[in-house]
Amino acid sequence: MTPAVPASEEDIIQQYLAPLAAGYAGAFGLRDDCATITPPPNTDLVIKTDPVRAGVHFFADDAPEDIAWKALAVNMSDLAAKGATPLAYVLALSFPSIPETPWLARFAQGLAAAQSAFGCHLIGGDTDRAAGPLSIAVTAFGVVETGKMVRRGTASAADYVYVSGTLGGSALGLKLRRGDADTADWPINSDARSTLLTRYLRPQPRLALAQALRAHATAAMDISDGLCKDFDRLCRASGVGGRLDLSRLPLSVGAREIVAAAPHLNDLIWGGGDDYEILCTVPQSQAEAFESGARAVTVPVTRIGLITAGRHVTFHKADGAAMPINTLGWDHF
């Protein structure tokens, strides 16, 4: 039996997507050409667009719920790093072939779970068919008090550098998802494997940290292309230098055992992508208050380095030796 497919673009929108817009008046039930947002007084709208595509950001045969979650989560992670509170998103879907209705139903369930977890609503979008991989382009909207967006380029010399959560889990989870041969030898149990895999499939944006970032961070960004590369970007944007102590990095569950057995995988801790943790800088005088604010929302944060004057960015191993960074991190080209 051939699985059912939707009758038309309109059918996809009204049956699967419109329920996700029901909670937001400016979505007009996805029956208009545009959506409206009326930002609360004295706020800025914070805007991010980060599309995901099969074969690049996820696998075409990942669970539809996971694909949906990830498409939204990677955008929310940016809002979190900017100290913004999620509000809404638009969604442009491009399918290589007409999706089957069970896939669409599960995809919509994943979006529903994600928008409920993140506190936002679908308000508009577009659906079409085109050659190429499944593409899901989210543009996300958050709000922040006027002028209070936490910038990337505003770190100062002598600030401490913090990272939320743990690193490397997603890059290791990707190896599990691909079934790389060497993963069979990893000295970790099935629970730890499952945790790493979930880390790759279902990134958790650190929205709970937004308030502490607004209150205490001088600069922040989310880590999507690898810690070292993104730290380098933050320092360049700020016109400062910095050093990270790689021995201080908080490792994801199982990662310590894995890199002990296969030291070359250390590259995935500091250079792997898809962490979706927050990298931020905090004046030393506010370090205690920041850590306390993070504890209050149960988001672990770890101090991993220092911003310095000048433009030099360095990465140090436990013995203090500097590591070269030229091969670290992900470039989309």
Add this chain to the structure above:
Amino acid sequence: MTPAVPASEEDIIQQYLAPLAAGYAGAFGLRDDCATITPPPNTDLVIKTDPVRAGVHFFADDAPEDIAWKALAVNMSDLAAKGATPLAYVLALSFPSIPETPWLARFAQGLAAAQSAFGCHLIGGDTDRAAGPLSIAVTAFGVVETGKMVRRGTASAADYVYVSGTLGGSALGLKLRRGDADTADWPINSDARSTLLTRYLRPQPRLALAQALRAHATAAMDISDGLCKDFDRLCRASGVGGRLDLSRLPLSVGAREIVAAAPHLNDLIWGGGDDYEILCTVPQSQAEAFESGARAVTVPVTRIGLITAGRHVTFHKADGAAMPINTLGWDHF
């Protein structure tokens, strides 16, 4: 000699795209993770996302300036129909291979011309490489006085139906662009051919009409999937019926001669896509004021039909006979 390519994603952004963001403070020079919009007091932000892809919405070997223009224009056309004033846009680019620098330079020139013509600024985006066609996803932002967006679903019985400009030009221009064999027989001169082709390559959003729409229209939408299909949508969304007099349709230059010689091409007048004209409904009592408002901004408008009670939507030829609509218009699936 191999043409030069940019060194990195960062290079594309800073060299070709950042200049387009220079006029908008909330773009942060495209050096931050997110952009901000601070809407003026008492306004709603009006939001539209309508991606375009090579092979679907344009040809991969179209002039880069034209591709850029079209990507922005199709989104601005929606803002115009909603009575909104353009403000800003974000841009997600996906390249099948690293674009050559001359192509990028021309693409950026096309964006610069378009945003200057439409009155908006690039404020953010994303660039990556993925298998599949070149994809350009614009999300556009406009402003309108709070609650004043012109809706699609608010037409009333007895309203007149208007269309801006002329119809069919883009669909005929597409045939020229493809070099369809029958176009050689069209009884029009090279100037008219060039005008039709330009109509397809460089749609002109009717932004000048926004004020008259806000003041007088009960409902409006832009025509992108063919007049009859889009009129049917407007009526359904409004819970009304309507009739269009096909003999009243304003035809693009050369179209009258072409369909006189090849009557089957009439389908392209009322069912072809990419018109990017505005379809709107106006109370009879305001018809004169609306026409006067349109004249004041030199946008031609033509009364082509009437909204009726009930749910019946009909299309009438010159002799009054109703035409079936089941085969008219474009569905993305």
